Amino acid sequence: MKESEKPLERQVQKTQRLHFRPGSMTEFPPQLVHGPVTARLENRTTREDVSSSPWSRRVKSHTDDEQLTVAELLEEANRNLKRLHVHGDVAASSVSRREADSCVLSGCLWPRDPDGKVYVPYAVANHYFSEELDVIRGAMDSFSNSTCILFVPRSDQKDFLHIQSLPGCYSYVGRRGGGQLVSLSRRGCLHHGTVQHELLHALGFNHEHRRSDRDQHIRVLLENIMSGHEFNFDKVDTRNQETPYDYSSVMHYGRLAFSRDGSSPTMEAVPDAGAEFGRATRMSRDDVRRIKLLYCSD
């Protein structure tokens, strides 16, 4: 019998044996929690008006979604999240909009241990299948393999990432205190680069195309943006750490992001309009470098 055909309870029992511990949900901002998370997510995920979206038509032209870029996967997974207070794939606090990674100046970094490592505790809800947990773990390992960041199962730490499959892929920017939601929907978010993208948000990184110096590299074509989504292109006061603008960052959206008709570009490279951007499927060399500069160097 294939894994997907087994009764869900049996699959869940299997994932629960994988040393992932569900954490408390009590510290989540209430607007982001839609009732208790249960194993029966299939009945909870809502998809509205899927067939009429220009984006949907574009995605369906791909036969293998592993070939899609992280930017494309995120947009597809997050199409209907407006009511969840999600800005693109960045969750917004009801108290304050901590969407600028300048939050690193006011304490949203994860602390570094005296041994030089940065341990980021996490808990994973028990509704993932083992193959899905492997994707999450693989993305976490990619950080520890190349930087001082180590994602560690939560024991009793106060601050931790609580990874759950709610509708959509999104995260807060930086450490915000307590258990903070990272939504990695089983429907569309469980790809290596997509998990890396959300973990980078949780570490304090914002979108590359929102960098304070982006106008020298990207022109935003406001007239082509879907009405109501212009905020996804607002510049933020980012701390760029003297790193070059990175068209191949996994944090860069693509040229058709939030396009009103699915074909009119919303961004173009400048001065070289032919330069490619937003095509990443995993962290770039400069994404790794930025993590090291922010967390691992003295």
Ligand SMILES: [Zn+2]
């Ligand atoms: Zn994002």
